Amino acid sequence: MSFVPSFSDIESAVDIIKDVVIETPLVESAELNARMGGRILLKAENLQRTGSFKFRGAYYRLALMTAAERAAGVVACSSGNHAQGVAAAAAILGIPAVIVMPADAPRIKIDNTRAYGAEVVTFDRLTENREEIAGRIAAERGSLFVPPYDDPHVIVGQGTAGLELMRQAAAQNASPDSILVCCSGGGLAAGTALAAQGIDPDVSIYVAEPQGFDDTGRSLRAGERLRNPALGGSICDALMAPMPGAVTFPINRHVIAGGVAVSDDEVRTAMRYAFGTLKLVLEPGGAAAFAAVLAGRVETRDRTIGVVLSGGNVDPGLYAAILAGM
Incomplete structure (x- = not known):
């Protein structure tokens, strides 16, 4: 920490x-x-x-990013509320965002996340690890990983x-x-x-x-x-x-x-x-x-x-x- x-x-x-x-x-x-x-x-x-409430933490975290970090984008994983919070905050701040979401998340949450302009990558929550997927994408793109709580x-x-x-x-x-x-x-x-x-x-x-x-x-x-x-x-x-x-x-x-x-x-x-x-x-x-x-x-x-x-x-x-x- x-x-x-x-x-x-x-x-x-x-x-x-x-x-x-x-x-x-x-x-x-x-x-x-x-x-x-x-x-x-x-x-x-x-x-x-x-x-x-997730918008609070997402916006505050993204608002602290440097110009270089913002250009490289953010990656997050969430069943929906953190996803929407990060996607909306990224849209406001002009930051590219990729969100890893379970395929069985409520459709309204997936659709809203995409509507904010984020790229959504889905996974099977019973067989795949969302942190591993998000970490791999962040490493490949040089993006900042924004955890939902940690x-x-x-x-x-x-x-x-x-x-x-x-x-x-x-x-x-x-x-x-x-x-x-x-x-x-x-x-x-x-x-x-x-x-x-x-x-x-x-x-x-x-x-x-x-x-x-x-x-x-x-x-x-x-x-x-x-x-x-x-x-x-x-x-x-x-x-x-x-x-x-x-x-x-x-x-x-x-x-x-x-x-x-x-x-x-x-x-x-x-x-x-x-x-x-x-x-x-x-x-x-x-x-x-x-x-x-x-x-x-x-x-x-x-x-x-x-x-x-x-x-x-x-x-x-x-x-x-x-x-x-x-």
């Missing part, structure tokens, strides 16, 4: 991204508060540019969402007791924790993951990085990193209070509630932390809970099928 991200790094990043990244709303619902018996503050990153600059960029959440909560006369974050490789969790605890050291950060893909939660309990037993099988396509990041886990083991896991059905319930009551569109991976709240995985009565809604890039067919269960 070139440096260890800090709260001051996240504060500085805001000045670099503020004219491009959207300050997404912190949503509060009287009906939801009554249901949960506390204050639930929802950070709507599904309304961010490209439909997820990069301190990316972590800093993602952390700006947590900084906004805390500042917006204060403006709403609220002080979160805990914050729940959807987690795959751990970049958003690390950045959010560094930002939130830089303002209030007592706030607890928890990660929410799909059942069977709760590698970060299990790793935190074990004190070492553990791998998921499977590479696919959840509707939360954005949350299926094989194991916690080599850069993110050493941070998260010190700043994350614990992890909770949610079922696909609980995620579907959260997506339906977000649509029907909050009028918010969430993708499965973007709804995991909210699902954990609705399912009672954390104590909410007489408490203030921040929740990061991390993405809204859901396949239309899947979304229609989930909503049909209302």
